[in-house]
Amino acid sequence: MPPRSWGNRTIAATTGVAARSVSRILARHGVARLAACDPITGAPIRATRASAHRYEHAAPGELVHVDVKKLGRIPDGGGWRIHGRGPRPGATRRIGFDYVHAMVDDHSRFAYAEVLPDEKGATCAGFVQRAAAAFAAAGIGRIERVITDNARNYRGCRVFAEAVTGLGARQKFIRPHCPWINGKVERFNRTLAIEWAYRRPYATNDDRTLALSAWLEYYNQRRPHTACAGRSPISRLSPT
Template identity: 45%
Template sequence: MSHANAALTPRGRLRLARLVVDEGWPIARVAERYEVSWPTAKRWAQRYRRDGVAGMVDRSSRPRHSPSKTPQPMVRKIVHVRLKQRLGPAQIAGRLGVPASTVHAVLTRCRLNRLTYIDRATGEPIRRYEHDRPGAMLHVDVKKFGNIPDGGGWRYVGRVQGERNREATADRTGNRNTRYEPRLGTAFVHTVIDDHSRIAYAEIRNDEKATTAIQVLPNAVAWFASRGVVIERVLSDNGSAYKSHAWRDACADLGIQAKKTRPYRPQSNGKVERFHRTLADGWALGRFYTSEQARRKALPAWLHFYNHHRPHTATNGKPPITRLTNLPGQYT
């Protein structure tokens, strides 16, 4: 594409070249008419004579040959050190005896210039996946949050007042441990997220046992079915609730294939793990609640906001619900 100050567009170049080649005008006269230099007019006329109309477009400024390009064996060494030891350009340059700018250029070309592109555990480039349709895969997990005392937690009221609120709540409920310390309990949020659309479903329960997880699963399946999504697989980690035979049988009864991640590989279930961070920032810890009951009542409204209104980077900046077009009225 021509730059902003170019004297000739491709169409103007063609007119200039045709005056010289087809009509026999002197190059000097054509150059004067189009207010360009004599060598410029001669160059476009020669291109038209050699390549025709196709020669009037801009050419790439990339050189045909790059004799100073980093040799491929050196590129492999740079990539190997980056993947195995996660060193920066300066450290790699010192080891291999090449300029740091060369190392950075190679890493950028190989898309390894950021450590976030590399898996921390294996040192290999991160492989991302997404199923092509809703329901092909559900990700399930449990997120635990400490219950909020009456009057608010320490994150918003401070450590001193937060401890007072804990004591007052324990006096009201009588929940204390063997050392007479306040015991407020835990909210176990059972979360289910669709791999393709990122639509999320969640329930708050009092534990994370297999019986509880089995109770949540049919509710989630029915919730997705009401939105026209048929569940085929469910992916979980190797927690005790999901390793049980009861979980496997419950999935089979619903016609769902139960799958598990590799041990010590939470990245395989990364979509639900990332949703937990969004859940914590947007709902659990993102605002001031005067009690645990107030926070639990706010969960359905936040889930609706997440599914229907919150832009999601994985869905091109649109809410997750936009990937479900089965039923009318899903955008309200």
Template identity: 50%
Template structure:
């Protein structure tokens, strides 16, 4: 990377060097013409003479030899503990003779990915994927959420009073369909998660996505009872959708909708104290519109979900 205060880019260095080597300019004249020191002009002319245009790019300032580098035996110990215990630099430093910063550099030098990108069960990097077009795969899941009693829950009344006020409130079942490519989401608050309810939700979600210009080709769900019944399979067949299921004990396969539900809880359900379930539900349509059309999504490089649905009505004239 070129230093922001560097007087010459590689193109400017090449012009200077050609003036000296090919056109026979004196170094002092070239230095004055390109507004650099005599030493700088001599350096770029010398590099051009020896290596050609390739020698005019910046070189790494890393030393050729590092006599104080951590011994190979210690590095192997750090890497072995990382593999066996799956711990980070701070805990590695506590078990070895190196500092946490040194442990971090050892992990980087050997290409060890951050723990957040690993599957904790196997220690293998999580394989991330993304479908190439909207509708190719839609993730479906249900989030069970405790309803807020009238007057508020523990966040409004305090822990003791909130516990007394929550009797008989029940649960809200948030059914979500999330497009894998765009992250466009459709969510409904329903009373249960039976097979009939899930199938009816899929039909409405299909209609909603079609209104956005997205045709659902496949749906991916976990292995919950409702998604294994003939009601679900028959509904998928009638809608022309191919059903898919995650592998048992692998919820990360459906991780995009799981992550959406976490965002939903953080930014809507628990974002502020509500005095009733009706108040919280009244705020949901506005939040979902914000998520789909205005909120930058870090999983798609800061774009909004709607911006990745290239055939949204009215987007093209």
């Protein structure tokens, strides 16, 4: 039995098992990272980034995850990905942010997203209604529960609560300081950033926004997903 202070590379060097395999085994058994453990006892001393138990709801619509990702807007003519990080004559500073609102189905990983100007409660409420309509068109006719973080635009926001109730759904919140409970939409946000927002240099902010719908169609209809056994999210939905 290796000492509690061994990391994945040390265990790998000792056992002959690949370091990545060791990491997967440790994660599968809910073992916290060394940085999150007491160096003497090995007991967790702060929240880790992963849940000890992976879960998935049995049917589409039983639970959907909702979140907002903030992205810096792109100035006309392109940002630093086109021109580099140095100063650019005539460049506009502080042009603000876009807010990418996303909803992900827990069972199928089917997703819907929009680029919106803010993350106010009324904006979030409108988004969740449009997202539910998009889910219904894809075959998720009923949403039972909507889970979000504890931000003020979700928790204690009457207009958002009314929008969720209007769907016939129940509102849920993650435990404080436990963002991984909403991990499916957090992971979607990372995929969205890599494969859409930062996939290529965009000449204007509108160019990036217009590219979102095509990427969403690809993500839902054709992109292989590990949680779907290598198939696309739409494969887990029954046709309407």
